Amino acid sequence: MGYPKSFRTQTVATRAHRLKHNVKMPELPEVEVTRRGLLDAAVGRRIHASLVGKPLRWPLGCADATLAGRHITGLARRGKYLLFAIEGGCLIVHLGMSGSLRWADLPVPLGPHEHFGLDTDRGGLRLRDPRRFGAVIWHPSNLPEHPLLAGLGPEPLLPGFDGGSLHRALAGRRAPIKAVLLDQSVVAGLGNIYVCEALFAAGIDPRLPAGNLSAKRCRRLAEAIRTILDQAIAMGGSTLRDFAHTDGGSGHFQLAARVYGRANAPCDVCGRALQRIVQGQRSTYFCAGCQRA
């Protein structure tokens, strides 16, 4: 008895596969699409056992037996973290940069690169994370006050995030806007790809000191962030819906990147060759014509 394909979440592939098929790393939209894909099947399940493979970023923080017998009561998201509400606590899951969750038919041991699993009365949830930058942590409290979450900035898709709040958060920051947006404390959930895309959409040079942005440009940036994330989630959602009708692989319905990974390609808007620079040991892609200091 298998799970319908609609329960499968989008997978996250290697760079080569990502470039080839335009598959993206788990940033906020990918995590949200994963959450929505798992929600109905996960909530209400009773856990039989938890399985642990190779170590992830941190230890699980509880004995494997601790989770047995408990029910999953909810599934939320904060930034890039998935929060499984479980009786007596919360399981905090981060997909790192190569993590993906899927259902497996039981009984089955952890597969290749699967380093965590929850066996339930309706199948086995499996975390596959080849690079093991991800994390699974048992937090024995119903309150979401874990240190990992404490420093996160506002959720960009909730009303608390807008041009005004962004402008205040950037005040006095002299680091490049690219670096500040990657820092989860100003706004939660953006990674390298969506930061590059949002700055392009807002017409802002990634090297600009964050505190130099005017209120007006912060408004435009906040709007660009929201639009990009909304579109990406919508595309992911359509991918999930598509799974209900086909055997299709994931990642073929993603938003096309307009700058990310497109060094030397012509800008969609002005035709200039896009640039790749390195900021904080990370690649930044941008258009020197469309993005102004």
Add this chain to the structure above:
DNA sequence: CTCGCCACCTGGGGGC
């Protein structure tokens, strides 16, 4: 507090 840089990990790709 802020900033910049490093380690962590792995598969794929390029160079030789």
Add this chain to the structure above:
DNA sequence: TGCCCCCAGGTGGCGA
């Protein structure tokens, strides 16, 4: 063919 090195990414932690 095979081997070695480099690279991508998110995040906590470090020293300045």
